[in-house]
Amino acid sequence: MRWKRARKMAETRSEAGRAGKSRGPAGRAGKSRGQAGVVVEPHGVWIYAIAEHVAITPPSQLTGVGGGPVRTVGAAGLTAVAEDVALAEFGEDALRRNLEDLGWLEATARAHHHVIDAVARQGPLVPMRLATVYSGDEGIATMLAERTADFRSALARISGCNEWGVKAYAARQSQPDGAPERAAGPAGPSAGAGAAYLRRRRDELTSQKNTRRQTFASAEIIHAELSRHAAETRVHPPQAPQLTGSKAPMILNAAYLLEDERGEDFAAVVSALEGQHPGVKLELTGPWPPYSFAGTGEREELGGLTA
Amino acid sequence: MTIPASEQQATPARRHRIDADPESVERGLVSLVLTIVELLRQLMERQALRRVDQGTLTDDQIEKIGWTLMSLEEKMAELRDHFGLEPEDLNLDLGPLGPLLPYD
């Protein structure tokens, strides 16, 4: 049976793949494809997203994470957007290596998103998380048949909607000089300097606490207001400054599910809110395919991602 | 969509990939050490302020503690400077628990 043989080949390929070096994006267009663009090495099938049956026709020139053409797999009234990929690069062991290579990860993430984004223009689409690979179409069809109800309810929920992301940052206060002020004088405790230092620090801590409280209150108000305009919302953990490259702390990181044509209105609301809350800076991104709304709201956290 | 428990795979043992660049390893260790020192400094400072507020310290004790903490803050600034670290570099992200030190 074809599936079993593909699996056996996959295992053999995994062994070989571990020994060889991982191929970066440059090697992707290489020898794995025959003349008709058909993958001849042991391959799996990467899936991008799930749509309603026959609602989706991937543009013929659309290429995906493996450089190959994007196609569909239909079953149970649903369509999976898919691509044949070489297991040398996308098999289990290869993926574990490659996912730790940030260059590879970035290229693959962008390609994954690009396909989803391109196909989403044609109709409601439930995006798959990165790196879901099947050994063949039969496995995909089985999965679709098993999960029909889940996918249908997700599709109904997101139909006609996009995701918009809003991140809020505490507007940067002017930072006091790191070095403490100290009156020139002899070394050693001078009268009052220590007590004065403690008074100064108490004032600073109190003021910081007040600012922080105010900022978080603003974030809550902003999120409540934005939520009024959205069909659904998801609140994500704030991203660490090291990841965002911004020194200002992030106080809100949320996703809002909006009907397609409401994006401009939403942007205006975001602008207005920023004006109303001087301690807060807002950043709007979108429209996104509804990544954050593919599930019912129980978001699986990846420990390292937001660190 | 919820995944049946039977299909949720157990998390594999965590491998740790060491960054081989010696300079960045050293910098990593330095900023880790200084982060801990900074944490202790902030804790001591808050403790001291609490005791001042409680009125359990004499003026002389207040002066000495304040002066010590002030010197400590100066020393931290010097150390950061020496290693080319910004105050924001001294922090640890505890994932779901948030950052170790407050951002401001």
Added chain:
Amino acid sequence: MDSRPEVEPALVPTAVIRHRPPPEPATRAERPAIRTERIALVDLLDRVLAGGVVVSGEVTLSIADVDLVTVSLRALVTSVSTLARSGAGPEVPGR
């Protein structure tokens, strides 16, 4: 959702009032111009790695099992913020 006219309420069940048949590709509304041309890597990774539907593939375990904490935290953080700041790489339209 309050000022918009209802879409044929007699035909659309109230509970799923947002559900309309997918528009023909040619007439689907153009996305608003607010979309960012340059998607920040941190936002993208957040979505494709922690968003989207999770199912177990056959060849691979779902990415929930590929524990990103195995990557050296500092290396990842440094690399991501470096990539983000340098604006490295054009967006890959597909290869």
